[in-house]
Amino acid sequence: MSDIAPGLQTALADSPHYEFVSNHLSLLLSSYPPPFIFIHDPETVRLTASLVQSTLHGLASKSPTSGESQIKYACVNAVACFSPRILYDTALNALAGWTPDWRDGATNWHGSGAEARRYNENFDAFVHGIQTIAAGADNAGENAQTNGAGKGKGKAKEQGAPPNRRLVLVVERAERLKDNLPELVVPLTRLGELSQVDITTLFLSEVQWQDIRLPLRASPEPYYIDVPFLIKQDTQELLASAYPSPPAESSTSAVDVDAYHPALKPLYTHFIATLCSTCSPFTHDPIELAYIAAARWPGFIQPVLDAHRGLLKEEEIASSAEDGDADGKHEPHELQPPTEDTRLRLIRLFTPSFTAALESLYPRLSNAMDWARVHAPPVDLLLMPPGHAPEALAAQVVTNAASLNTQHGPTEAGIEALPRMAKFVLVAAFLASTNPARSDLRMFGRGLDERSKRRKRKVGTPRKPKPGTTGTAVKIPQRLLGPTTFPLDRLIAILGVLLEENDADTRPAAPQYTVSGEYTEMEIARVALHANIVELASMRLLVRTSPPDSLDRVPMFKCGIGYELAIKLAKSLGIILNDLVYEVV
Amino acid sequence: MDSVEIRTPKHLLTTLKRSLGSPAPRGSTHIPPLGTPRLPPAAPGSPTKHALPLPPASALRQRRLRTPSPEPVRPPLVSLSHTARKAAAASPSKRQRNQASQRTEEGLPRDLPDHLHPLLERQKRAILKALQQPPEIDEIEVYGEDYPPTNTNAYEQLSDLLMGSVVRGEGNSCLLIGPSGSGKTQMVERAITALPTTPIVVRLSGYAQHNDRLAIREIAWQLAQQTGTSFLPAESDEEDEEDAADPPATVEQEASGETLEEEGDDDENPFVDHAPAAPSSLVEPVITLPPPSHLLALISMIPTLPRPTVIVLDGFDLFASHARQALLYCLLDTAQSCRTGTGAGSGMAVVGVTARVDTINILEKRVKSRFSGRMIRTACPTKLDHWITLAKAALGAPCTGENAEDVEEWAEIWNKAVPQFMEDERVVEALRDVYALTRDFQIFRRIMTCLTLELTDISPYPTLKMLKAAISRQRCPARYPPLNTLPYPAICLLIAQVHAQTSGHDVFTFEMLHDAFKNQVRTSQAAPVQIQGGGVGMAFERLVDLRIFLPAASPATSVAKEFALHRCAVDRFAVKKAVEQMGQLNLRKWLTKS
Incomplete structure (x- = not known):
């Protein structure tokens, strides 16, 4: 279940920082554990989860000496186990060492022999399953399962009297239990006393227990283990020691085979140090940093590898020219760690791209592989004159991006392709969502009497005090509070104004419309327009807030696009949006 | 007397020092218990003349007889090892420094020799074990004239009640009320294991059985597990060890026959399921539940089972929130109508366990009238000394090892280190801070567990700093990261x-x-x-x-x-x-x- 790179995992196991947690945990679990343990780690919860798993794996694979119990554990992830049955089955399968097999119908563990039944009906059945496992009744079932499906914990040896078992149930991301399965939180924490067997529940979360527990003290208080905060120095050491082993020759990865050559490890340490100092103000998570490092390192090391290959080629030419006086002299040139000068040059060249990597990779606007491809440096970067290298790098990124065609996000490309009327609708929807309805007459009213009316009202209203001075809250512009809903009629009316002012000249001549505005009236009454609106709503560029199946009500909508997109659309239609927005940005 | 009552512990401490530092210490010095601001009125520790005329012989006899003595006979907090006595004999001003200097030269090796490292591990395990099963402490000594504490009374009442059901076949019901961490569950378990014969125990929890249907199914399952072989097909092999003590099958046939007699309308035993109703499972199930229509009849036939039954309802208040309180009604009604002396049935006890004090009020009238009204209260320890004695007992748990010499050497070091730690006033103060907030035993256990886990080869002795770290970590961990x-x-x-x-x-x-x-x-x-x-x-x-x-x-x-x-x-x-x-x-x- 753990999805952490093996390099990071081994580095983690050796890290002195986490020794505290693993020591506490293994001592507790191998002696006399409390029935409920809560591990709180606000920062690096995934690392801790993998650490807990490896600790438990170590404990479970240890053959028990006299007086100790055989530990069996199950790790369930509360994100993956979103229903009680999935949780029960996952836990029981892992505890019983049962792997569902495709050939026998992928059945879940159902006990063995005569005791077989379904253990996922409800919590009581789950408890019965746990009792069965704790009593050691699953041994027969595991032995019967001969087709290699078992997890093979080496338990088949102890056929005789089974040692007493200690079960451990780890729930990762336990904060999700409160949202998904609130009825299970209390029983899981009381599993020990409910099942009357030796079982410890271990919750692992980035949220403190206070925020998960249910009211009225229904759950017992856990034994707290707080994972200490990982300081920058530790993060750096952890990442540097997680230098990946070179990939196998046959691997199909896009990364250069020599990119993780052992000789480059010192350079990698420097690289990580620079990366950490650039990125650590924004994220402390070692996994995120490792992701960014994995995306940047192949490009970073490419110039060194290029230089090395160039050297090899020259040697080859030279040796072929000399032509074999002594073949033994010319060993293939080993990859040397680059000089201090090269290192400084590389770091200076690539440091700006660290921030770019953070910008697009941390929110996962792009993925590591695409990003690495786009930001691959030009060939033989180190041979260029130092003054030109940065420009060459930037130019290469542009050409890469153009060739890979990942410049535009899919949303923007889709919006460019919208029909002209749909763009008008979107701009109108933006205006309808942003402007207050009472300002419509002022913003869009084009009649003669409108001006005098407004002036009259303006005179009548008393002077309002300056906002923020009287104790009332400062008014927040509507565009920060989000779009408001509007009825379809209002959208059509605003659309009419926009069309009349910006679209009327471009239409084909239609002599049958004589009154001014009649043509526009016709346009906004077309079925195609309504079809357009429905389509936009299905694309979520308009959000329909009223139920779709009511015929007798006016449909209500909300704008689904932001200010930037709206102003871009308006510009393409020739509308000056800022003149029409009530609160100027 | 009044002045003694309002005296603060600090003040008492100074009087203690003064009395210790006095040139003529008596053979048995009386020191007031420190943990409680509420001092017994006749506290002999106060330097009044009331304390003086207490014949030590009578005290000894009283202790031997294990009856509650009216006065605390021994200093419970400072056990006056020779260290403390020496330190206390010096003048009060020099005392602190003196003790500090002694601590380093006391004979505790600063670095633990290598061959003792495994013993530290064993000691840690021994402490953890002692915390899991709290050691027996001398309650008379701790509680003095407040003896017996609430829990001892409660235990006696509960075991009397269970005894009545199990031995005399009565139908009983009671409610065990007390704050969490006051030992309710533990008390029930202890009382059940202490019974002369093994009853059928059905454990239900309001946290797991959210409605009556689940609860009754669970009752049926647990009864089927424990009542044994005759209800099941012959090939069943693995059963609980209680089944070994079961009467042979013929007797059980009679028992089921009785069922037939008593419940005329119920023509078959609900446990015997002739047609296994689980077609989905691959293997024929052994324990199948009776069909749902029979489930309610189950409760009324509990007294006809061959052995007495104890039903423990944890989270009793939650069962009261079930629809119409039907399960409670059935259980309590059956328990009430249990006839003794006829020899036909065996006893039944319903024990409700809850932390909610107004549980009796949320019962409906018809349910309440079936309930016996017996409410047994448990309480957390009322004196800090209880904790301190427990801590001493847990930390001083004996550990064993292969090499007898090493064990001896280790025991010598460790038995010096523990009193040193526990006699530090600041340690007691830290514990008192926690105790003033909550008297939950669980938090005490967690703090001591954390303290024990902190011991390493480099710093093998418990220190005040470790204790404080453990307290801050376990008592109220910070809600957000810094x-x-x-x-x-x-x-x-x-x-x-x-x-x-x-x-x-x-x-x-x-x-x-x-x-x-x-x-x-x-x-x-x-x-x-x-x-x-x-x-x-x-x-x-x-x-x-x-x-x-x-x-x-x-x-x-x-x-x-x-x-x-x-x-x-x-x-x-x-x-x-x-x-x-x-x-x-x-x-x-x-x-x-x-």
């Missing part, structure tokens, strides 16, 4: 939130904070230029994940993420502190900007 460890954009968002709050908006959207942030970046040149895009949004999500920003409205699909309303769970002072700890001038400027 704010100054948050990433930079997150702190910026917190500052923006503080400003939004000042201008009257407790509820904010991401866009509001982002706008404020962008303005700040634009107006002050000092702000970092690196942040443009994603970092801020990720920081916002991170704060939501950490529950520092809480959603103020239920999530709706029609509201875009950046406009969802949130409120902040930390106040401005915490933000201010974090900003000061980060020590970045531009952030501090922004925060203080009005």
Whole structure:
């Protein structure tokens, strides 16, 4: 279940920082554990989860000496186990060492022999399953399962009297239990006393227990283990020691085979140090940093590898020219760690791209592989004159991006392709969502009497005090509070104004419309327009807030696009949006 | 007398020192128990003449007889090892320094020799074991004239009641009420194991059985597990060990025959399921539940089972919230109508366990009238000495090893280290702080567990610092990670939130904070230029994940993420502190900007 790179995992196991947690945990679990343990780690919860798993794996694979119990554990992830049955089955399968097999119908563990039944009906059945496992009744079932499906914990040896078992149930991301399965939180924490067997529940979360527990003290208080905060120095050491082993020759990865050559490890340490100092103000998570490092390192090391290959080629030419006086002299040139000068040059060249990597990779606007491809440096970067290298790098990124065609996000490309009327609708929807309805007459009213009316009202209203001075809250512009809903009629009316002012000249001549505005009236009454609106709503560029199946009500909508997109659309239609927005940005 | 009653422990401590430092110490010095501000009126520790005429012989006899003595006979807190006595014999002013110097030269090796390291591990295990099964302590000594404590009384009442059901075949019901961590569950388990014969025990919990249907199914299952072989097909092999003690099958046939006689309308035993009703499972099941229509009849036939039954209802108040309280009604009615002396049935006891004090009031009238009304109260320890004695007993748990010499050497060192630790006034003070907040035994156990786990080869003896760390970790762990460890954009968002709050908006959207942030970046040149895009949004999500920003409205699909309303769970002072700890001038400027 753990999805952490093996390099990071081994580095983690050796890290002195986490020794505290693993020591506490293994001592507790191998002696006399409390029935409920809560591990709180606000920062690096995934690392801790993998650490807990490896600790438990170590404990479970240890053959028990006299007086100790055989530990069996199950790790369930509360994100993956979103229903009680999935949780029960996952836990029981892992505890019983049962792997569902495709050939026998992928059945879940159902006990063995005569005791077989379904253990996922409800919590009581789950408890019965746990009792069965704790009593050691699953041994027969595991032995019967001969087709290699078992997890093979080496338990088949102890056929005789089974040692007493200690079960451990780890729930990762336990904060999700409160949202998904609130009825299970209390029983899981009381599993020990409910099942009357030796079982410890271990919750692992980035949220403190206070925020998960249910009211009225229904759950017992856990034994707290707080994972200490990982300081920058530790993060750096952890990442540097997680230098990946070179990939196998046959691997199909896009990364250069020599990119993780052992000789480059010192350079990698420097690289990580620079990366950490650039990125650590924004994220402390070692996994995120490792992701960014994995995306940047192949490009970073490419110039060194290029230089090395160039050297090899020259040697080859030279040796072929000399032509074999002594073949033994010319060993293939080993990859040397680059000089201090090269290192400084590389770091200076690539440091700006660290921030770019953070910008697009941390929110996962792009993925590591695409990003690495786009930001691959030009060939033989180190041979260029130092003054030109940065420009060459930037130019290469542009050409890469153009060739890979990942410049535009899919949303923007889709919006460019919208029909002209749909763009008008979107701009109108933006205006309808942003402007207050009472300002419509002022913003869009084009009649003669409108001006005098407004002036009259303006005179009548008393002077309002300056906002923020009287104790009332400062008014927040509507565009920060989000779009408001509007009825379809209002959208059509605003659309009419926009069309009349910006679209009327471009239409084909239609002599049958004589009154001014009649043509526009016709346009906004077309079925195609309504079809357009429905389509936009299905694309979520308009959000329909009223139920779709009511015929007798006016449909209500909300704008689904932001200010930037709206102003871009308006510009393409020739509308000056800022003149029409009530609160100027 | 009144003056003694209001005396504070500190004050008592000074009197203790004075009396210890007096030139003519008596053979048995009486020292008042320290843990309690509420002193027994006749506390002999006070230097009044009331304390003096107590013949030690009578005290000894009383202790031997194990009857509650009217006065605390021994100093429970300071056990007056020779160390303390020596230290106390010096003048009070020099005492502290004296003790400190002794501690280093006391004979505790600063670095533990290598061959003792395994023994430290064993000692840790022994302590953990002792914490799991709390050692017996001398309650008479701890409680003095308050003996017996509530729990001892409660235990006697409970075991009397269970005995009545098990031995005499009565139908009983009672309610065990007490705060959590006061030993209710443990007491029930202890009382059940102490019974002369093994009853059928049905354990239900209101936390697991949310409705009566689940509860009755569970009763049926547990009864089927424990009542044995005759109800089951012959090939069943694995059963609980209780089945070995079961009467042979013929007797059980009679028992089922009795069922037939007593319940004329119920023509077959609900446990015997002739047609296995689980076609989905691959193998023929052994224990099948009776069909649902028979489930309610199950309860009324509990007294006809061959062995007496004890039904433990944990979370009793939750069962009262079930529809019509039907299960409680059936159980209590059956228990009440249990006839003794006829020899036909065996006894039945219903024990409700709850922490809610008004449980009796939430029972419906018809249910309440079936309940015997017996309410047994448990309580947490009423004296700090209880904890201290427990701590001493747990820490001093004997450990064993292969090498007898090493064990001896270790025991010598360890038996010196533990009293040294426990006699430190600051240690007692720290424990008293916890005790004043909660008397839950669980928290005591957690603190001691944490303390034990902290012992390492480098620092093998418990210290005050470790205890304090353990207390702060276990008593009330911080709700949020320290704010100054948050990433930079997150702190910026917190500052923006503080400003939004000042201008009257407790509820904010991401866009509001982002706008404020962008303005700040634009107006002050000092702000970092690196942040443009994603970092801020990720920081916002991170704060939501950490529950520092809480959603103020239920999530709706029609509201875009950046406009969802949130409120902040930390106040401005915490933000201010974090900003000061980060020590970045531009952030501090922004925060203080009005």
